[in-house]
Amino acid sequence: xxxxxxxxGAAGLIAAGSAKGAKVTIFDHSEKxxxxxxxxxxxxxxxxxxxxxxxxxxxxxxxxxxxxxxxxKFTPYDAVDLLxxxxxxxxxxxxxxxxxxxxxxSDVIKALNKYAESNGAKIKLNSNITDxxxxxxxYTVYTSDGDERFDRVIICTGGMSYPQTGSDGSAFAIVKRxxxxxxxxxxxxxxxxxxxxxxxxxxxxxxxxxxRTNSIKPIFGDLMIxxxxxxxxxxxxxxxxxxREQFPYKAYIDFKPALTxxxxxxxxxxxxxxxxxKQFKNALDLLxxxxxxxxxxxxxxxxxxxxxxxxxxxxxxxxxEIIKNFELNVTGTEGFNRAVVTCGGxxxxxxxPKTMESRISRGLFFGGxxxxxxxxxxxxNFHIALATGYVAGASAAAEDNE
Numbered sequence: 001x002x003x004x005x006x007x008x009g010a011a012g013l014i015a016a017g018s019a020k021g022a023k024v025t026i027f028d029h030s031e032k033x034x035x036x037x038x039x040x041x042x043x044x045x046x047x048x049x050x051x052x053x054x055x056x057x058x059x060x061x062x063x064x065x066x067x068x069x070x071x072x073k074f075t076p077y078d079a080v081d082l083l084x085x086x087x088x089x090x091x092x093x094x095x096x097x098x099x100x101x102x103x104x105x106s107d108v109i110k111a112l113n114k115y116a117e118s119n120g121a122k123i124k125l126n127s128n129i130t131d132x133x134x135x136x137x138x139y140t141v142y143t144s145d146g147d148e149r150f151d152r153v154i155i156c157t158g159g160m161s162y163p164q165t166g167s168d169g170s171a172f173a174i175v176k177r178x179x180x181x182x183x184x185x186x187x188x189x190x191x192x193x194x195x196x197x198x199x200x201x202x203x204x205x206x207x208x209x210x211x212r213t214n215s216i217k218p219i220f221g222d223l224m225i226x227x228x229x230x231x232x233x234x235x236x237x238x239x240x241x242x243x244r245e246q247f248p249y250k251a252y253i254d255f256k257p258a259l260t261x262x263x264x265x266x267x268x269x270x271x272x273x274x275x276x277x278k279q280f281k282n283a284l285d286l287l288x289x290x291x292x293x294x295x296x297x298x299x300x301x302x303x304x305x306x307x308x309x310x311x312x313x314x315x316x317x318x319x320x321e322i323i324k325n326f327e328l329n330v331t332g333t334e335g336f337n338r339a340v341v342t343c344g345g346x347x348x349x350x351x352x353p354k355t356m357e358s359r360i361s362r363g364l365f366f367g368g369x370x371x372x373x374x375x376x377x378x379x380x381n382f383h384i385a386l387a388t389g390y391v392a393g394a395s396a397a398a399e400d401n402e
Contacts, residue, residue: 003396004141004150005121006129006171008033010047010112010382011368011389012156014082017115018393024121025150027143029128029166034109036158036165040382045105048079048386049379050096056383060375061188061240066348067373067384070356073394074387076379082386086111086118097379132174134361152363152396154356156389159342159369160185171370172345179360181347183372187339188243189381191231195248195329199227201291210234210257213249213330216241220257225292230328236340237376239333243343253326255288264320272308280306288323296322341381345372355395356388367392 001022005012008028016024026033037045049056053071057064080090080098088111089101100107116123128144138151155175158167172182204225210218211234219241224232230251238251256264267287275283281304284293297304299322302315311319333339346366350359358364367389375381 001152001397001399002138002150003393004139004148004153005156005393006132006141006153007156007158007368007370008123008125009036009156009158009167009368009385010034011158011370011385011392012154013109013112013116013389014386015154015156015365015367015389015393015396016121017112017119018390019121019154019397020119020394022119022397024116024119024393025148026116026121026123027127027129027141028123028125031125033113033123033125036162036167037109037112038105039162039165040105040108041099041379043105044099044103045108046097046099046379046382047083047090047108048076048098048383050076050080050092050098056380059378059380060373060384061243062343062375063348063371063373066351066353066371067387069354070384070387070391074390076383078390079383079386082115083108083111086114095378129171129174132178134178134364138363152365154365154367154389154392154396155346155370156367156385156392157370159345160336161187161339161342161369163336167342167369169342175346175370178358178364180350180358183344183347185336185342185344186243187333187336188240188343188374189236189340189377190239190338191226191229191334192235192239192251192330193229193332193334194251195331196295197228198225198295200294201225201289202227204289204291205232206253206255206289206292208258210254211238211251212254213238213242213245213251215245218254218257223253229330229334233377240341240343240374240376242330243374248329248331251328251330253328255292255323255326261320261324264323265316268316268319272311276307276309278308280304280308280311283308296326299326340377341374342369343372343374345370348372354391356392357395363396365392365396 157171160169221234368385
């Protein structure tokens with residue numbers, strides 16, 4: 001059994017290792033395998049989230065039901081065991097996020113590479129795939145170095161995020177020629193841009209705030225202000241849930257989600273009462289970070305030099321409303337170059353979730369981000385690549401695959 005694995009990332013390496021007994025060749029158009037893994041988790045590689053499958057699926061944004069079978073066959077605990085068995089010591093940190101003990105993504109790559117090579121996988125680097133054609137007895141893979149026939153093919157080429165690492169979406173054209181529908185790829189887990197100019201507050205991290213839209217419930221956590229928008233954990237989560245939203249759309253920040261409007265009004269009265277001789281522009285320091293205060297004042301319509309002892313109940317209600325419902329006009333994202341993951345890819349309706357085999361072209365399998373499956377941050381996306389790649393490899397090597 002000859003199997004071609006297209007792509008030497010997490011999904012491709014684990015697919016090559018799990019295709020036991022087959023003659024496997026990995027093709028990668030970069031100069032080394034696992035190039036994208038090097039930057040995962042800021043170079044530390046959060047490779048899975050050690051939780052039960054139900055919790056895991058609650059963190060999958062797109063096509064969660066499709067993953068049930070793959071997760072049952074390759075759990076987060078299996079991921080930890082596989083890396084440990086192949087020389088990568090692991091640890092679990094806050095939020096159940098698993099990392100290599102060394103905090104080096106390179107150790108994860110070494111372990112996955114060892115796993116692939118333990119099955120005798122051959123790796124061809126700097127190999128550009130120009131086409132894959134189905135034949136009467138398998139597939140012919142055309143590369144920059146020539147062509148070769150294989151019994152089965154596993155496509156693990158990734159999506160379009162961080163294209164400089166090799167996942168540039170070029171394989172989608174080949175996938176389409178093989179008869180598959182591709183859901184339009186869009187950036188996910190990415191900073192959002194707004195019409196508001198926040199350059200005066202750039203770099204500010206807001207702790208324990210929430211953000212929502214008219215169609216997405218409040219997301220709680222930390223938010224970072226960029227010169228032209230928002231980033232940080234809850235902004236990335238918002239980008240995942242709103243990946244298919246039509247731009248522009250409105251988002252709303254609640255700077256004090258732990259307080260009701262009535263409680264916030266009481267807090268304002270108390271703060272103003274201790275600063276009766278101060279101007280409005282200097283009276284919010286106890287409540288909000290200094291660099292965000294000018295934006296609140298500007299939106300409130302209350303002159304910044306107004307003495308706090310002359311601010312009316314109506315004006316105070318307006319201030320409270322802005323702090324609880326600070327409006328943003330979201331115009332787009334920072335694009336694939338900054339996106340952690342891709343939303344979109346091979347339509348999973350055309351893929352057997354039990355085997356990752358194409359329902360259209362027998363002997364063709366998929367693994368990883370090339371599929372239209374994506375999740376929130378926390379190791380979920382990396383594990384999706386591992387689980388789908390593992391199942392694809394094992395199924396492709398099985399003589400009696402469905």
